[in-house]
Amino acid sequence: DQPGTIKSFVEMINNPYQHSAWDALSVGGSLKSGKGGFETAYGTTFWGYAKRHAPVESEFAAAMTSFSAATTGSILASYAFPPSGVLCDIGGAEGQVVASLLDHYPLASGIVFDAPSVAKRA
Numbered sequence: 001d002q003p004g005t006i007k008s009f010v011e012m013i014n015n016p017y018q019h020s021a022w023d024a025l026s027v028g029g030s031l032k033s034g035k036g037g038f039e040t041a042y043g044t045t046f047w048g049y050a051k052r053h054a055p056v057e058s059e060f061a062a063a064m065t066s067f068s069a070a071t072t073g074s075i076l077a078s079y080a081f082p083p084s085g086v087l088c089d090i091g092g093a094e095g096q097v098v099a100s101l102l103d104h105y106p107l108a109s110g111i112v113f114d115a116p117s118v119a120k121r122a
Contacts, residue, residue, distance in 0.1 A: 006070045012063035017042075017049070017056065047115070061118065064093045072100045083107050090114075094121050 012018065021037035024030050030040045038046045050057040075097065081087065084107035089098045091114055098110035112119075 006063075006066050008059070008062040008066040009064075009070075012059050015059070017053075021046070057117070061093065061121065065096065068093060068096045072097050076101070076104060081105055081108070085109075086111060088113065093118055 020041040024037040024040035030037050033040060036045065038044065038049055042049050044052075046060075050060060081101065081104075083105055086109050087098055087101050087105070088111040089095070092098055092112035093114055095110070095112040098112050102108060102110050
């Protein structure tokens, strides 16, 4: 439960519903059908599954938040962004990555694009 860890991310990827989706990628599953793991395992996309299982959506949001917090430093260290311009994060959740980048590049502006249910939490 320490700040900056990926605990929520690790918990999500180790959840049995995730295992079933990954297992569905095997030969005879998604690789033959061309469908995603969730669609093969559950007959719907991840987002369709999450809408029917509310804890999954909140677990995914927590996982992405923890992963963003843990990786933003690496992004800043690995790439020299232009000092100004527009930073756009597609699937950027609550905007933590863009907010951190804008702290380092105050002349830039930022856009975060995500699903409406996620954007409400930003």
